[in-house]
Amino acid sequence: MIGTVVGAATAVGAATAAGAAALGIYYPNASLVGPVVGRGPRRRELYLTFDDGPNGRATPAVLDALDEAGVPAAFFMVGNFVRRHPALARRATEAGHLIGNHTTTHVKLHWSGPRRIASELDRAHATIADVTGRAPLAFRAPHGYRNPFVSRATRRLGYRTFGWTFGVWDSDPIDAAEIRRRVRRRLRPGAIILLHDGDGYDPDGDRTPTARALPDIIRDAREAGYRFRPLTALLD
Ligand SMILES: [Zn+2]
Numbered sequence: 001m002i003g004t005v006v007g008a009a010t011a012v013g014a015a016t017a018a019g020a021a022a023l024g025i026y027y028p029n030a031s032l033v034g035p036v037v038g039r040g041p042r043r044r045e046l047y048l049t050f051d052d053g054p055n056g057r058a059t060p061a062v063l064d065a066l067d068e069a070g071v072p073a074a075f076f077m078v079g080n081f082v083r084r085h086p087a088l089a090r091r092a093t094e095a096g097h098l099i100g101n102h103t104t105t106h107v108k109l110h111w112s113g114p115r116r117i118a119s120e121l122d123r124a125h126a127t128i129a130d131v132t133g134r135a136p137l138a139f140r141a142p143h144g145y146r147n148p149f150v151s152r153a154t155r156r157l158g159y160r161t162f163g164w165t166f167g168v169w170d171s172d173p174i175d176a177a178e179i180r181r182r183v184r185r186r187l188r189p190g191a192i193i194l195l196h197d198g199d200g201y202d203p204d205g206d207r208t209p210t211a212r213a214l215p216d217i218i219r220d221a222r223e224a225g226y227r228f229r230p231l232t233a234l235l236d
Helices: 001-015 017-023 056-069 079-084 085-092 114-132 147-155 176-186 209-222
Strands: 045-051 074-078 098-101 194-195
Touching: 017 074, 045 056, 056 074, 056 085, 056 176, 056 209, 074 079, 074 085, 079 085, 079 114, 085 098, 085 114, 098 114, 114 147, 176 209
Parallel strands: 045 074, 045 194, 074 098
Antiparallel strands: none
């Protein structure tokens, strides 16, 4: 295993794009650059996850919808946005949702070196711990892009790294009805569902269509016999 990691680290330095793809760098659930959880047990259970917040417009609406339906979720937050909206990060924590580290500036990590990667993860870790009073236990890489230095940092921080089973490109300019349809079509047992309550590159980005779709997404899934489980169930 150690041999594999070292080999991959060496290869990354000289890799072509094709070589990087072969190493699994572009695949959110590839385990070649470190272990990652991309799906839960194949039961009629689902895991909701929201990336790129907190966001002043969408996050409160997402939290309202989750609260209303009694559904747990995980939020992979951007450190700089936690600084902007500390009350939202605290509200999500107090509601019992899992807060994960999604880097400080939402940089794509796959071509970054060890120092930049450590800084991106460590600063977000400290911010989340400081603001919410709880050290994060989970990590998701922006776009799922990782390399062996990312694995080294997540191991040091004691994180479980998460990918996702499916996303629905809810960052496309599409309306809530289309987001709902896309999720409904892709539901499958044990799925970790990737949605967005923020925009990783624009703190004022509009993710309200996702928030508006959420009550119907939850209703559709329950009508299809699914129940929602907290991502914390997959931490160990
Ligand atoms: Zn992201």
